[in-house]
Amino acid sequence: MAAKKILMLVGDYVEDYEVMVPFQALQMVGHTVHAACPDKKAGEFVRTAIHDFEGDQTYSEKPGHNFVLNCDFATVKAEDYDALVVPGGRSPEYLRLNDRVLELVKAFDKANKPIAAVCHGPQLLAAAGILKDRECAAYPACGPDVSLAGGQYVELDVSKAHTQGNLVTSPAWPGHPEWLAQFLRLLGTTITH
Structure with missing residues (x-):
């Protein structure tokens, strides 16, 4: 298996686990x-937010960590990457207002490259118009x-993930084990024990 080059689109208040872990x-x-991150360069950072499930209605x-970026957004071209990751948190709600971000998401999908989105990440997929007639899990408030x-909202337990075609989605960070495993399968990554 050849190593893949993956783009991760992030912004301030991206969910801490959903950016750090993948x-x-x-x-x-x-x-x-x-x-x-739009308008930021390698070496700069985005702030993260820690979202937890503590028995409240949401x-x-x-506050989370500062996550250091390792790529200049201005230089990003979809054709240079094999796959896309869209973490959740609050960043997708405003990143979807950026036309260049939406163009990137559309380009990855048009090329049928693997796309992994978690929690609020599907807000970007919806805004890019790539969910028509497709199944997609997401945080319930993004259904x-x-x-x-x-699209067809797939209701899953937060520890689960769903794959349809090139799209891997999960409701929240507790689904990381399944979400990342399904994404690795799409990438052709084999882990042997």
């Missing part, structure tokens, strides 16, 4: 991961975004 795990298995939010974009 960024590190995908590199651990030999892939190159470039984390980029998740709680606490209407999926449906309004013409």
Whole structure:
């Protein structure tokens, strides 16, 4: 298996686990991961938020770490990458207002490259218009975004993930084991024991 080059689209208040864990795990298995944010350069950082499930009607939010970017957004071209990762948190709600971000998401999908989105990440997929007639899991509050974009919202336990074609989605970070495993399968990554 050849190592893949993966783009991760992030912004301020991206969910802490949803950026840190895949960024590190995908590199651990030999892939190159470039984390980029509009209007920011390599060496700058985005703030993260820690979302937790503590019995309230929605998740709680606490300050997370500063996540250092390793790629200049201005230089990013979809054709230079093999796959895309879209973490959740609050960043997808405003990244979807950036036309260049939406163009990148569309380009990855048009080329049928693997796309992994978790939690609120599907908000970007919906805004890019790539969910029509497709199944997509997401944080439950984003289910209407999926449906309004013409997709079929897949209701899953937070520890699960769903794959359809080139798209791997999960409701939240507790689904990382399944979400990352399904994404690795799409990438052609084989882990032997």
